[in-house]
Amino acid sequence: MAMSKRKRAEYIRYAQYGILLVVVVLVAVLADWGQIQRAFFNVDIAKSMFPSVITVALKNTIIYTALGFGFGLALGLVLALMKLSSVAPYRWIATVYIEFFRGVPALLVFIGIYYGVPIAFQMQFPPLTTVMLALGGVGAAYMAETIRAGIQAVPKGQVEAARSLGMSQSRAMITIVIPQAFRIILPPLTNELILLTKDSSLIYILGLFREQYELTKFGRETLSRSPSLTPILIAGLCYLIITLPLGYLSRYLERRGTSGRKKVSA
Amino acid sequence: MAMSKRKRAEYIRYAQYGILLVVVVLVAVLADWGQIQRAFFNVDIAKSMFPSVITVALKNTIIYTALGFGFGLALGLVLALMKLSSVAPYRWIATVYIEFFRGVPALLVFIGIYYGVPIAFQMQFPPLTTVMLALGGVGAAYMAETIRAGIQAVPKGQVEAARSLGMSQSRAMITIVIPQAFRIILPPLTNELILLTKDSSLIYILGLFREQYELTKFGRETLSRSPSLTPILIAGLCYLIITLPLGYLSRYLERRGTSGRKKVSA
Amino acid sequence: ATPVNQGAGDSGVPLVQSGKLVTCTHLSYKPFQFSEGDKTVGFDVDLVDLVAKDLGVTQQIFDTPFETITSGTSFNANQCDLAAAGMTITDERKQAIDFSDPYFNAEQALLVKKGSNIKALADLKGKKLGVQQDTTGEKYANDNAAANGYTVVQFEDLPLSETAVRTGAVDAVINDNGVLYDYAKEFPDTEVTTEFPTNEKYGIGVKKGNTALLTKINDVLKKAKENGEYDKIYEKWFGKKPTSK
């Protein structure tokens, strides 16, 4: 207690920078940098991946994700309304679906779809349809919960105000609740779009031809020809091209939403 | 408008049940039930999976998940504190780590670790360590965000009250903020445990001995001997043994937390 | 006495794990290596067991993606001592790993649904041909794709591609004759309609420069072929005697 709090705070700050320095030096010494450079940033391999990694792989990742998201959103909305329904069997079906698909790894679901759908229904879907069913089926479970929560998060007072003005239950739902729920669910929905983008890395299990490769498959394929980490790194960066902006969008929407709602309740 | 609202509501209800009935009948007719039974519920195959599916696969899934969660939680706490640090480089490092691992599919990360770690550090970790690094590394990014948000979600008034009683910043953090943050982050942390359980289905990519098989790998192996969906279904159910109770726990904790906090602010 | 290396058996061959001969493979590749109950069995497994016996250690199977074997990554990461995965010796792979003497002759073959009337690559015009990732079959299929006008669909492992034939996701699958005949035997709704004379030979892979182990493997293979053990194993898994060695 001989030194004032302000001085102590200053010393703590120096200590923090010191630790950082030590760690940086340690990592620098321990790692084999020449080897890392060769292994991670092989310029020739990187060059050989362009432009296909963009024109084929990234494009396909986006297409698959978009298809899955569209189908998942539609199915998710249906499931959400089923879960809020007054008809008990609807609620049960929705609950079983949601719980199952949220509790089981996507890879297992994809394998199940790969084996199960053709056997059960004796039909073969076109590849894009299968991708859409697989990704959308998994995404729907998440989106259903998001949509349901969004609808329930609209303050009860909003419905009460609408009904006290003479609106029917369904009119209030359409005019007042859904538009407000949509604003609430936009940020989590964006997050689910990110999850879906990442899950699209698993559809290699459905069997793909070269023009159908998405980023992960493309990266692995290049990797098997040239054991350097470069293809994986480039594939990873391509994912970030999609997911980083979506992440920022989601947080921006969330911030805007919260501040908006805070003002209302203040 | 000839009929009263109550009568109309009744008719709508009947219509809903009617649609349900039609859908159920359609599915029943369209699907090839004999084929489905053979394909999905082959009792012999199911029997052949026990007890290994429990004693080896489920057990390994739990071990891997627990290891990954433990390591991820520790690393996540460090990253969260780095992100809240006043030292800018700490914040940058944490941000880059978190954004990267949240934006890239786990499968790609696992491949990267499989190839990258031995090359970069010229050492070979024991298999369980690799699994721990891979799962925990991915989980840490999510947990860091959760922990950071939890710490920031503790109302500012709590710190102000603590400080106005003479507590220092770090004393207030330890005595007041962290205990309250822990209660806030328990539900999302439980959800991340579920995500990690599912991500453990991808560690087959790291290469496994038979005694190391987890549920998905085990299911796929059984599947390759007997193209019936039964192994996938059983593996899926085993995942649900873990994930369903965790899901309920998470929602229970969340409900308890919210109602507690609501009362305080009322 | 021989110097005791780290993790060595009593033979002086250095091993990744002491007392164990760790075999990298990619499951399932029936009948070369596949799961039966709680064990991994097969032709390759039995052959490598001979090596293990000779070294006085036990074999342990490590299942890893096929591309990590052919690219040498598994060896570089010290995950296993050798790789026995029904793997054809190719010049490309020789650059990444060393191969033993050949131990099995293989050709490429075509598996289709029974009654599909696909008897040659030319019959696949406008259709889909399944392949397994990083196999010689994939290479063969790609090399002949332009001439025959089919699309190549890639799968991560053999069972996925075989199932794709049965579910109709692809019209045919190309892979080594040994595994496809085995599958057609088990699933009579499929058949092998043709073979392509590619004249391939399987070899056991080791890390580049691991001559100690390579010599040992070659010795054991030679001995087995001479004393009839190889024929016994061959008959066990293929139901007939080998035509050539």
Next chain:
Amino acid sequence: MSDSFVEITGLKKSFGPLEVLKNIDLQVNRGDVVCIIGPSGSGKSTLLRCVNLLEEPNDGKIVVNDVELTHPDVDIDTARTKIGMVFQSFNLFSHLNVLANLTVAQRKVLKRSEEESRRIALHNLDRVGLSDKVHSMPAQLSGGQQQRVAIARALSMDPEVMLFDEPTSALDPELVGDVLGVMRQLADEGMTMLVVTHEMQFAREVADKVIFMDGGYIVEEGPAADVIGNPQEERTQSFLARVLDPTHHGPKDPE
């Protein structure tokens, strides 16, 4: 009987095991202002919400302007358009601007034309002194402004009776006056009003009748001068003492 505009007889309401309204009888004449006071949890809000059937009564009869709302065949949506309700928490539609808040129900429920509903909306915004806020979003308004918009929104439906549930208790003290001013003006214009409030001065000056509720019953009712100025019941006296003269109490646990 027939000259009372709102008529409640034998009203009972429970939430599960909790009996909130035990047996309520109440008449309100056309043009009267009735203020309802009472401690927290006594059932004031529930009573008000029963009057436009936001809560379904368990028993009893509610008649508003000769329409029996509790009859099973009544079209409650239409009936509600005649009953304006103002909530403690304003409940403006947060995704719509002020004008849309005032017109949406006119157009969707009363099927008024765009111009007509707009004209009526502007007129009522003028009545509450907020003509300049037509295009603001609710989040941009102060609490007092939001509440006045809510009143204007209810008025735009041309209600025959207005229900107010603690319309000023979520407001900063200096914003209370604006809202009470609007309500006083409405009362002067002859609107029939039921007002749950803690503003004793308003009740005293504006109410034709004051009702004191406690424990699900109406304990005392009559002119403001009687119920507030000279309460007969012990429970009314102690409630008023706490509310009107808060500083003259030592610490005492209210439970």
Next chain:
Amino acid sequence: MSDSFVEITGLKKSFGPLEVLKNIDLQVNRGDVVCIIGPSGSGKSTLLRCVNLLEEPNDGKIVVNDVELTHPDVDIDTARTKIGMVFQSFNLFSHLNVLANLTVAQRKVLKRSEEESRRIALHNLDRVGLSDKVHSMPAQLSGGQQQRVAIARALSMDPEVMLFDEPTSALDPELVGDVLGVMRQLADEGMTMLVVTHEMQFAREVADKVIFMDGGYIVEEGPAADVIGNPQEERTQSFLARVLDPTHHGPKDPE
């Protein structure tokens, strides 16, 4: 000079470009109760929070009991133990029960023993009339009870001055009295107090000095009878008119 117990000179505080306190001078004598009134946003809370350095002033000097808080070498944590603060939102530690709320700072900061801190806690709980709530969690208490626990928590540190920031404005009207009663009792016992409040009756009866703030300045100060009963400044007059007599205003936009 030296007989004033709290002494603020030339205090300035900005949040970014927003100047909240523009130049505040204030003396409070030992044992005095000073009430601070003024419209929302005038800087009342900020002034109070500057007094125990929850906000760091941009300029000016704050001396409490001869300790200059604004001196760079002062141990602010120790100084704060002598200044009790009560917040509008109570801010009880929600994960600790009532007793632990009262003892945690005594033990961790003042290093009192378990028994001693417990004894002091129970004594102060008794002062605020909540001896029977020792083991309750904050969430189980009413707002009024929580606020009284918060006062007891501050008192347990044996403060020399107490700061109250609108201690009753988050409470139901009938619970206000209990809290004001405790504060009145504290004042009677001779505690030096700075109170931001909207309770004019309390200010009138208890305050030795009333301060009216607006726009970051002290506009008027003096005995309650003067500032509230007979305000000189136009701004004070209009503020008091709105607060004291809310019903006699027509609709008028306060902005």
